[in-house]
Amino acid sequence: MGYASLDYVDLKYRPTEEDLVCEYYLEPGEGRTLANAAEALAAESSIGTWTHIATLKPGTARKLKPHIYEINARAKTVKIAYNADLFEAGSIPQIWSAIAGNVFGMKAADNLRLLDVELPSSILRAYKGPALGIPGIRKMLNVSKRPLIGTIVKPKVGLSAKEHAQVAYEAWAGGLDLVKDDENLTSMKYNKFEDRLAATLEAKDLAEQETGEKKIYVCNVTAETMEMLRRAQLIKDQGGNCAMIDIITAGWAAVQSLREANTGLILHGHRAMHAAITRNRRHGISMLVFAKFARLAGIDELHIGAIYGKMEGTKKEVLTMEHEIEDRIIKPDERTHVLAEKWLHIKPTFAIASGGLHPGVLDKLVHAMGNDCICQAGGGVHGHEKGTRVGATAMRQALEATMKNIPLTKYAQTHPELNQALRQWGTKPTGGE
Amino acid sequence: MGYASLDYVDLKYRPTEEDLVCEYYLEPGEGRTLANAAEALAAESSIGTWTHIATLKPGTARKLKPHIYEINARAKTVKIAYNADLFEAGSIPQIWSAIAGNVFGMKAADNLRLLDVELPSSILRAYKGPALGIPGIRKMLNVSKRPLIGTIVKPKVGLSAKEHAQVAYEAWAGGLDLVKDDENLTSMKYNKFEDRLAATLEAKDLAEQETGEKKIYVCNVTAETMEMLRRAQLIKDQGGNCAMIDIITAGWAAVQSLREANTGLILHGHRAMHAAITRNRRHGISMLVFAKFARLAGIDELHIGAIYGKMEGTKKEVLTMEHEIEDRIIKPDERTHVLAEKWLHIKPTFAIASGGLHPGVLDKLVHAMGNDCICQAGGGVHGHEKGTRVGATAMRQALEATMKNIPLTKYAQTHPELNQALRQWGTKPTGGE
Numbered sequence: 001m002g003y004a005s006l007d008y009v010d011l012k013y014r015p016t017e018e019d020l021v022c023e024y025y026l027e028p029g030e031g032r033t034l035a036n037a038a039e040a041l042a043a044e045s046s047i048g049t050w051t052h053i054a055t056l057k058p059g060t061a062r063k064l065k066p067h068i069y070e071i072n073a074r075a076k077t078v079k080i081a082y083n084a085d086l087f088e089a090g091s092i093p094q095i096w097s098a099i100a101g102n103v104f105g106m107k108a109a110d111n112l113r114l115l116d117v118e119l120p121s122s123i124l125r126a127y128k129g130p131a132l133g134i135p136g137i138r139k140m141l142n143v144s145k146r147p148l149i150g151t152i153v154k155p156k157v158g159l160s161a162k163e164h165a166q167v168a169y170e171a172w173a174g175g176l177d178l179v180k181d182d183e184n185l186t187s188m189k190y191n192k193f194e195d196r197l198a199a200t201l202e203a204k205d206l207a208e209q210e211t212g213e214k215k216i217y218v219c220n221v222t223a224e225t226m227e228m229l230r231r232a233q234l235i236k237d238q239g240g241n242c243a244m245i246d247i248i249t250a251g252w253a254a255v256q257s258l259r260e261a262n263t264g265l266i267l268h269g270h271r272a273m274h275a276a277i278t279r280n281r282r283h284g285i286s287m288l289v290f291a292k293f294a295r296l297a298g299i300d301e302l303h304i305g306a307i308y309g310k311m312e313g314t315k316k317e318v319l320t321m322e323h324e325i326e327d328r329i330i331k332p333d334e335r336t337h338v339l340a341e342k343w344l345h346i347k348p349t350f351a352i353a354s355g356g357l358h359p360g361v362l363d364k365l366v367h368a369m370g371n372d373c374i375c376q377a378g379g380g381v382h383g384h385e386k387g388t389r390v391g392a393t394a395m396r397q398a399l400e401a402t403m404k405n406i407p408l409t410k411y412a413q414t415h416p417e418l419n420q421a422l423r424q425w426g427t428k429p430t431g432g433e
Numbered sequence: 434m435g436y437a438s439l440d441y442v443d444l445k446y447r448p449t450e451e452d453l454v455c456e457y458y459l460e461p462g463e464g465r466t467l468a469n470a471a472e473a474l475a476a477e478s479s480i481g482t483w484t485h486i487a488t489l490k491p492g493t494a495r496k497l498k499p500h501i502y503e504i505n506a507r508a509k510t511v512k513i514a515y516n517a518d519l520f521e522a523g524s525i526p527q528i529w530s531a532i533a534g535n536v537f538g539m540k541a542a543d544n545l546r547l548l549d550v551e552l553p554s555s556i557l558r559a560y561k562g563p564a565l566g567i568p569g570i571r572k573m574l575n576v577s578k579r580p581l582i583g584t585i586v587k588p589k590v591g592l593s594a595k596e597h598a599q600v601a602y603e604a605w606a607g608g609l610d611l612v613k614d615d616e617n618l619t620s621m622k623y624n625k626f627e628d629r630l631a632a633t634l635e636a637k638d639l640a641e642q643e644t645g646e647k648k649i650y651v652c653n654v655t656a657e658t659m660e661m662l663r664r665a666q667l668i669k670d671q672g673g674n675c676a677m678i679d680i681i682t683a684g685w686a687a688v689q690s691l692r693e694a695n696t697g698l699i700l701h702g703h704r705a706m707h708a709a710i711t712r713n714r715r716h717g718i719s720m721l722v723f724a725k726f727a728r729l730a731g732i733d734e735l736h737i738g739a740i741y742g743k744m745e746g747t748k749k750e751v752l753t754m755e756h757e758i759e760d761r762i763i764k765p766d767e768r769t770h771v772l773a774e775k776w777l778h779i780k781p782t783f784a785i786a787s788g789g790l791h792p793g794v795l796d797k798l799v800h801a802m803g804n805d806c807i808c809q810a811g812g813g814v815h816g817h818e819k820g821t822r823v824g825a826t827a828m829r830q831a832l833e834a835t836m837k838n839i840p841l842t843k844y845a846q847t848h849p850e851l852n853q854a855l856r857q858w859g860t861k862p863t864g865g866e
Contacts, residue, residue, distance in 0.1 A: 046590070052816055060592070087621075088620050091655070091657065092682075096706060102708075104707075105707065114709075154489070155480040155481070155488060158493040158496075158497050167488050184478075184531040186524055187524075188521060222526045223521070223527070224686055225658040225686045225690040251685055272534030275538030280716055355535070382488045383487070388488060
């Protein structure tokens with residue numbers, strides 16, 4: 001039963017409906033074959049360790065043993081089916097500690113990347129998923145078809161609560177649906193959570209009255225769990241409609257707690273730090289896996305990359321994630337290493353594109369992602385030479401043009417706000433510059 | 434104020450007592466110099482974005498601007514000093530979202546690694562640190578000098594609560610101080626948390642009576658936060674003395690919540706998943722940074738690597754981490770990229786060595802790590818041909834020999850349990866095999 005044996009390789013095995021399946025990219029450590037390294041991986045993530053142990057009984061070993069049922073030497077990938085009894089169904093931290101835990105540090109692998117996870121229905125049923133999801137958010141805003149547009153208040157930190165609320169007001173009044181706190185902005189010395197919340201919700205009310213549109217304030221509640229829940233309740237009590245959490249720096253236990261609190265708020269998932277884990281193509285965990293578990297945990301809208309922005313991430317990867325969090329049935333794809341999934345009762349999560357966007361790329365973004373996306377621009381709104389409000393209007397005009405299928409450059413001829421934005425940033429991706 | 438300017442580079446700047454300092458390894462993205470990429474990094478982690486924005490006032494920009502005060506072209510490292518007002522002092526998730534958040538995904542860098550963080554006293558004072566730490570744990574056990582030894586119940590999962598308790602009993606009775614749940618073991622269908630806790634604490638009582646020694650049951654409470662806190666309280670109510678949390682898969686918000694609950698339990702920090710982030714030398718976050726924030730958050734004993742085991746991690750790295758979590762004053766070291774720290778009121782965290790250890794390497798491990806370490810062996814105890822109890826005795830004998838400065842092979846001549854262990858595994862590291 002030690003790492004050296006090949007007890008777990010069973011290429012004739014077919015995963016059952018009740019197995020949890022993982023696909024890993026795996027570079028074997030020195031002196032190991034791919035199959036041999038896969039054995040160590042399967043053992044460490046389930047019932048094995050580095051040596052034979054007297055306490056593992058044959059019956060248990062048979063029942064709970066993992067099955068390495070596919071080994072692709074060319075792609076250096078393996079698929080492992082795990083018995084669902086290896087997991088505490090309702091605990092994302094436990095599932096991750098097993099399939100994405102110690103395994104990354106084993107000498108048995110030089111590099112290891114968790115590419116995707118297929119969850120059995122027994123695990124899916126342990127979660128409620130998003131309380132609102134795409135249909136709930138659309139209903140709340142009374143926007144049935146078009147993409148949503150938003151901004152992040154900038155600078156990331158440094159504004160007082162009052163200044164923050166003023167910038168938010170300008171953005172909403174200019175035509176945006178959402179205004180979001182930066183992921184770095186929580187409760188600061190010069191901008192306390194309570195002060196910002198009160199002032200910004202007041203600004204939201206005013207903008208809603210003036211525009212006749214419903215608006216969303218994405219208020220960052222990220223903190224130690226109890227403080228986070230207190231902040232979420234404050235939002236609820238004061239008539240707000242959305243709480244944002246940094247899902248990775250706060251962690252899965254807190255994400256689950258926020259969903260369990262059943263506040264009725266939209267849960268907005270920011271993914272700060274993900275690229276420390278997802279960016280290296282040969283090691284770590286794919287963003288797809290994070291996105292999948294965020295939907296499972298009940299995140300209503302999730303950052304998945306901007307395609308035409310300042311952050312890395314290919315178009316194909318972003319669209320793969322969008323399908324994963326928005327579709328009901330996920331078809332497996334060998335080429336892109338996507339496993340199957342049936343999402344059952346779990347509602348779709350709204351995909352958010354954010355990071356270096358501006359009005360000049362909105363049409364391309366919507367063509368790529370479809371209408372079920374939220375397009376956020378921070379610098380691309382507040383950086384407009386005429387200021388936040390006009391920048392927001394330029395975004396709205398870019399969206400109007402896109403929905404009417406009119407080229408941005410043509411629409412800009414009769415819409416000076418958009419015209420100015422295109423003069424500033426053109427119609428090309430920023431590349432972070 | 435955009436990424437392109439060099440406003441933040443100030444090589445004459447000297448960090449003040451109130452700055453938070455980060456050292457990063459940085460490979461510039463295409464077309465960028467190191468200084469230029471560092472600008473983007475400093476901006477994204479503080480007050481900037483990719484374009485000039487009207488909402489950033491000159492006063493704010495001056496007060497909160499980051500200072501890139503050291504650029505080492507040869508080592509590709511930069512040091513950045515951040516004004517403490519950029520952070521919510523008591524929130525680890527917020528601090529990480531800033532200094533270890535979006536920055537990893539910027540196109541401005543091809544690779545980026547956070548090497549170390551120096552915390553100002555204003556941030557340190559917002560935390561209580563470990564409730565017990567090394568002195569508290571030593572007092573609880575009445576063991577003043579020697580290293581502690583322990584085991585992880587194996588197989589990782591698969592035993593019933595009763596079987597688990599039996600294995601734990603054997604390990605304690607054989608001479609170990611600690612018995613730990615596996616990081617994958619929480620509340621399973623066939624081994625519920627409540628059942629395991631009750632049975633294992635009973636076994637602990639028995640072993641304590643028989644040996645006359647105090648024992649620790651490291652009980653894994655990792656779960657959604659409320660459930661985690663409920664489990665920790667159960668341990669307390671039933672007379673247990675230690676709660677384990679998977680600090681990364683649960684997340685910082687939960688770690689802080691567990692400490693805030695003030696249960697009086699030893700908090701045992703497991704680091705499953707860390708190597709997804711820490712292993713690549715050119716990207717991600719060093720384990721040193723995780724270790725540092727674990728101490729800050731109040732973890733009493735923390736896994737930092739085994740040196741002579743199955744997990745990667747060099748001796749130098751492990752010892753650097755041990756100093757960071759156990760010492761009061763950390764001296765900066767340019768060569769190993771360690772920044773200074775004064776730990777003020779924060780107690781020392783016990784370093785745990787675990788992963789592929791066995792009695793034959795215990796002397797080397799203790800010589801390297803000193804007496805303030807906890808040596809855990811899982812397979813190296815339960816894999817003993819005579820079973821868990823004899824394996825535990827072999828570990829205790831190896832410790833006795835080490836403390837008496839007698840070579841293991843010599844001590845084994847009169848100690849058959851140790852002799853058998855050496856015959857099985859020799860005196861060399863396992864290398865995971």
